[in-house]
Amino acid sequence: MISIQVLFFASAREAAGDISKKCIELTPDEANTSSLRRLLALEYPGLASMVKDEENLTLALNEEYVTRGQVLALKDGDTIALIPPISGG
Amino acid sequence: MSHSLLSPPSTSFKSNERYFIRVSEQLPSLEECSQFVSDASCGAIATFAGTTRDNFQGKKVTQLSYEGYVPMAEKELRGICDDACEKFSGIHKIAAVHILGDCPVGFPSVILACSSPHRRESIHCVEYLIDALKARVPIWKRECYEGDNGSVWKENIEWKEGRQERVMIKDEGSKVT
Numbered sequence: 001m002i003s004i005q006v007l008f009f010a011s012a013r014e015a016a017g018d019i020s021k022k023c024i025e026l027t028p029d030e031a032n033t034s035s036l037r038r039l040l041a042l043e044y045p046g047l048a049s050m051v052k053d054e055e056n057l058t059l060a061l062n063e064e065y066v067t068r069g070q071v072l073a074l075k076d077g078d079t080i081a082l083i084p085p086i087s088g089g
Numbered sequence: 090m091s092h093s094l095l096s097p098p099s100t101s102f103k104s105n106e107r108y109f110i111r112v113s114e115q116l117p118s119l120e121e122c123s124q125f126v127s128d129a130s131c132g133a134i135a136t137f138a139g140t141t142r143d144n145f146q147g148k149k150v151t152q153l154s155y156e157g158y159v160p161m162a163e164k165e166l167r168g169i170c171d172d173a174c175e176k177f178s179g180i181h182k183i184a185a186v187h188i189l190g191d192c193p194v195g196f197p198s199v200i201l202a203c204s205s206p207h208r209r210e211s212i213h214c215v216e217y218l219i220d221a222l223k224a225r226v227p228i229w230k231r232e233c234y235e236g237d238n239g240s241v242w243k244e245n246i247e248w249k250e251g252r253q254e255r256v257m258i259k260d261e262g263s264k265v266t
């Protein structure tokens with residue numbers, strides 16, 4: 001098993017029940033961004049429609065955006081942030 | 090000479106840093122940002138301040154409330170400053186600061202400032218900085234309305250457009266293979 005940190009922001013944080021940080025364990029088979037989306041949808045039903053939709057929710061792996069269509073491998077100690085559409089400025 | 094619009098560079102900002110970047114509940118002032126970029130070699134300082142507007146589509150806005158992924162937001166701001174310096178060769182220094190938490194009507198939420206020997210680079214640079222910030226810096230705002238009108242998370246059009254661009258580039262790439 002590997003362990004990663006997931007950070008929830010703005011509408012994603014609220015949809016998950018106002019959780020801003022969660023440590024998640026993944027089996028070697030699940031250690032990628034695509035499986036993580038599926039697991040988060042199961043664990044947080046309120047977040048499901050958002051987290052499964054790349055249009056609606058972008059991921060950042062260790063402070064770098066994951067571009068749409070890209071599936072990245074995850075390793076122990078990684079940080080994934082759930083990034084809903086941004087609105088700074 | 091005693092009536093200058095901006096004070097000369099203050100000693101507290103005598104740093105060798107090229108950028109002054111901050112995403113924080115304590116927003117540095119426009120004056121601090123101008124002082125940071127000010128330099129004897131530069132004849133131009135351009136600044137941009139984004140402030141909370143009191144209305145949106147006929148609804149009365151009471152405040153904006155900001156949330157940010159601070160380390161990544163500061164990292165993206167640094168990247169934007171690097172891109173700006175590459176794009177506009179005369180840029181000497183840049184300040185890019187953004188507030189977190191509540192920002193009432195009329196108060197600034199974002200301040201950008203840059204300096205250059207001549208005016209054009211700075212004027213164009215500051216426009217580039219705010220457009221890029223809206224497209225890629227992970228900060229969110231909730232717009233709060235008066236009375237029973239609630240509040241909503243906003244979405245920047247620049248973010249949406251940027252995503253479409255990235256996908257188009259990717260699609261073109263896959264056609265080649």
